[in-house]
Amino acid sequence: MLFKLTDDQQMVQKLARDFAEKRLTPTVAQRDHKEEFSRELANEMGELGLTGICFPEEYGGSGGDVMSYILAVEELSKGDDGIGITLSATVSLCAWPIYAYGTEEQKQKYLVPLAEGEKLGAFGLTEPNAGTDAAGQQTVAILDGEDYILNGSKIFITNGGEAEIYVVFAMTDKSKGMKGISAFIVEKDMPGFSFGKKEHKMGIHTSLTNELVFQDVRLPKENLLGKVGEGFKIAMSTLDGGRIGVAAQALGIAQAALDHAIKYSKERVQFGQPISKNQAIAFMMADMATKIDAARFLIYRAAYLKDQGLPYSKEAAMAKLYASDIAMEVTTDAVQIFGGYGYSREYPVERLMRNAKITQIYEGTNQVQRMVISGAILR
Amino acid sequence: MEIVVCIKQVPDTTEVKIDPVTNTLIRQGVPSIVNPFDKNALEAALQLKAKYGGQVTVLSMGPMQTKEALKECLAMGADEAILLSDRAFGGSDTLATSNTLAAGIRKIGKVDLIICGKQAIDGDTAQVGPEMAEHLDITQVTYVAKIESIEGNIIRVEREHEEGYEVIDAQLPALLTVVKSINEPRTPTVKGVMKANRKEIKVWTVEDIVVKASNIGLTGSPTQVRRIFTPEQRVQGELIQADTAREAAAILASRLVEAKII
Numbered sequence: 001m002l003f004k005l006t007d008d009q010q011m012v013q014k015l016a017r018d019f020a021e022k023r024l025t026p027t028v029a030q031r032d033h034k035e036e037f038s039r040e041l042a043n044e045m046g047e048l049g050l051t052g053i054c055f056p057e058e059y060g061g062s063g064g065d066v067m068s069y070i071l072a073v074e075e076l077s078k079g080d081d082g083i084g085i086t087l088s089a090t091v092s093l094c095a096w097p098i099y100a101y102g103t104e105e106q107k108q109k110y111l112v113p114l115a116e117g118e119k120l121g122a123f124g125l126t127e128p129n130a131g132t133d134a135a136g137q138q139t140v141a142i143l144d145g146e147d148y149i150l151n152g153s154k155i156f157i158t159n160g161g162e163a164e165i166y167v168v169f170a171m172t173d174k175s176k177g178m179k180g181i182s183a184f185i186v187e188k189d190m191p192g193f194s195f196g197k198k199e200h201k202m203g204i205h206t207s208l209t210n211e212l213v214f215q216d217v218r219l220p221k222e223n224l225l226g227k228v229g230e231g232f233k234i235a236m237s238t239l240d241g242g243r244i245g246v247a248a249q250a251l252g253i254a255q256a257a258l259d260h261a262i263k264y265s266k267e268r269v270q271f272g273q274p275i276s277k278n279q280a281i282a283f284m285m286a287d288m289a290t291k292i293d294a295a296r297f298l299i300y301r302a303a304y305l306k307d308q309g310l311p312y313s314k315e316a317a318m319a320k321l322y323a324s325d326i327a328m329e330v331t332t333d334a335v336q337i338f339g340g341y342g343y344s345r346e347y348p349v350e351r352l353m354r355n356a357k358i359t360q361i362y363e364g365t366n367q368v369q370r371m372v373i374s375g376a377i378l379r
Numbered sequence: 380m381e382i383v384v385c386i387k388q389v390p391d392t393t394e395v396k397i398d399p400v401t402n403t404l405i406r407q408g409v410p411s412i413v414n415p416f417d418k419n420a421l422e423a424a425l426q427l428k429a430k431y432g433g434q435v436t437v438l439s440m441g442p443m444q445t446k447e448a449l450k451e452c453l454a455m456g457a458d459e460a461i462l463l464s465d466r467a468f469g470g471s472d473t474l475a476t477s478n479t480l481a482a483g484i485r486k487i488g489k490v491d492l493i494i495c496g497k498q499a500i501d502g503d504t505a506q507v508g509p510e511m512a513e514h515l516d517i518t519q520v521t522y523v524a525k526i527e528s529i530e531g532n533i534i535r536v537e538r539e540h541e542e543g544y545e546v547i548d549a550q551l552p553a554l555l556t557v558v559k560s561i562n563e564p565r566t567p568t569v570k571g572v573m574k575a576n577r578k579e580i581k582v583w584t585v586e587d588i589v590v591k592a593s594n595i596g597l598t599g600s601p602t603q604v605r606r607i608f609t610p611e612q613r614v615q616g617e618l619i620q621a622d623t624a625r626e627a628a629a630i631l632a633s634r635l636v637e638a639k640i641i
């Protein structure tokens with residue numbers, strides 16, 4: 001791995017940065033305030049090809065690498081990490097498992113519209129009583145002739161209600177525990193599939209989080225993703241990749257907070273000089289910058305390993321754990337540098353601080369990341 | 380339909396810095412972009428290609444870093460990009476530049492339409508496009524705000540004026556310079572960007588084109604830049620002060636009558 005991005009990576013990075021600066025940043029505060037998910041912006045992101053970066057051309061993608069995709073999530077997240085996670089949920093959590101485990105027919109039918117940005121994707125694993133303990137699934141899928149009948153509910157689902165395509169996990173054989181879980185592809189307009197209440201969250205207001213409800217949803221057998229009983233494996237490998245996306249989201253948040261802090265500290269004059277001249281403030285920002293770079297290289301390494309086809313589960317966990325923890329620290333420090341204004345909704349850093357928190361929680365809490373890392377090093 | 384779009388890489392700043400000794404632009408440390416009006420020109424070309432078929436080639440003269448700007452044009456959808464780059468072209472004014480670009484176009488061969496931005500945002504001269512048309516001895520229409528149609532070898536365009544617009548039929552081959560209002564340039568997509576990276580940008584040196592040495596570079600540049608400055612802002616309109624809107628309106632109406640406007 002070289003510390004230099006390829007031409008492709010640099011150009012995707014620039015494209016995503018331009019989109020974030022022109023389309024996301026100008027309205028993010030307003031959309032955050034109104035708790036508004038913008039399908040229009042999500043569609044624009046799709047039209048630019050951001051959902052197809054790391055998939056082959058025959059599936060509607062542009063044949064780029066995971067690194068380019070991760071750079072795009074980072075850049076989008078600098079402007080609006082709610083849109084950053086909309087992208088990550090579509091690509092890492094929905095399109096990727098279909099690409100990795102789907103049949104050719106499933107790829108043509110579901111991966112192509114996701115990669116081409118025509119449809120949004122979502123991932124349904126978490127339930128009220130099955131969070132970190134994902135094996136405790138209560139959603140069931142029972143075979144009935146040529147169909148599976150799906151019953152149950154999922155909570156905290158990113159893109160829920162807007163996504164057209166869902167990768168959903170359900171028990172097909174309760175007696176087998178985690179080996180009794182299977183994965184399915186569910187379409188938004190299937191009879192019996194509805195959406196519960198929209199979550200009102202502390203942060204990431206510009207992304208949509210919803211409950212999924214399945215009442216006797218009839219799923220053709222062709223919508224089984226992977227093999228019967230492979231669901232847990234599919235979920236875990238999908239989350240390995242998703243974690244790099246969440247880490248990139250956290251990185252974008254942290255970088256945005258530092259950028260705001262640098263600018264503000266040079267403009268804010270107290271005791272006759274900009275506050276950036278105070279070593280107490282300048283050193284805070286030196287630490288923030290150092291943490292951000294350390295997180296960045298952990299993330300890029302995980303993406304690089306994934307691109308090389310090498311194991312990356314531990315490295316993705318490290319990237320997600322560290323990036324989200326430092327995002328929380330850096331955004332808290334940024335609020336401190338802004339002082340009273342930092343606590344005000346008139347300035348962007350309080351939003352970044354609220355948004356950073358979720359990155360320590362979703363797609364595996366940071367305690368789970370430590371389980372993954374310690375499990376790998378103590379094997 | 381063979382279309383050539385001429386583009387210039389310009390510094391991304393409204394405050395152009397000038398070297399006080401050489402009176403030339405200081406390019407260092409300033410991010411470079413494709414001249415915005417040239418993007419309008421490329422967008423117009425891409426729209427014509429979509430409607431009438433053909434090929435869009437982007438052409439530029441400049442140092443090797445101009446490749447970055449050409450790459451952006453390829454990412455937007457241009458089929459081919461050619462850079463005229465040689466030390467011999469250094470120090471060109473608009474006349475030498477237009478001579479060099481015209482030689483490049485002659486080398487390309489059969490060209491039906493050349494589209495340029497109305498002017499570059501750094502030099503603001505608006506001379507290179509029209510000069511090229513003169514060198515090539517083809518029709519030119521400047522300040523085009525709309526391309527209506529192409530029928531046979533006649534192109535119908537709307538030419539923008541301060542007081543309205545003219546509808547002009549021009550015979551191809553022709554050169555157009557376009558204004559900002561003609562279109563909204565497209566944003567490159569990821570696919571476009573990656574495709575652009577796989578494309579080769581041809582570099583032509585002075586050896587590759589047919590041009591008199593006395594017509595290019597510093598020797599072919601009669602212009603001398605004595606001084607560049609930001610002109611003083613024009614006098615602003617008068618603001619009518621009055622206690623109420625009614626009074627202000629009355630004053631305004633009387634002024635307009637005095638000026639024989641109403």
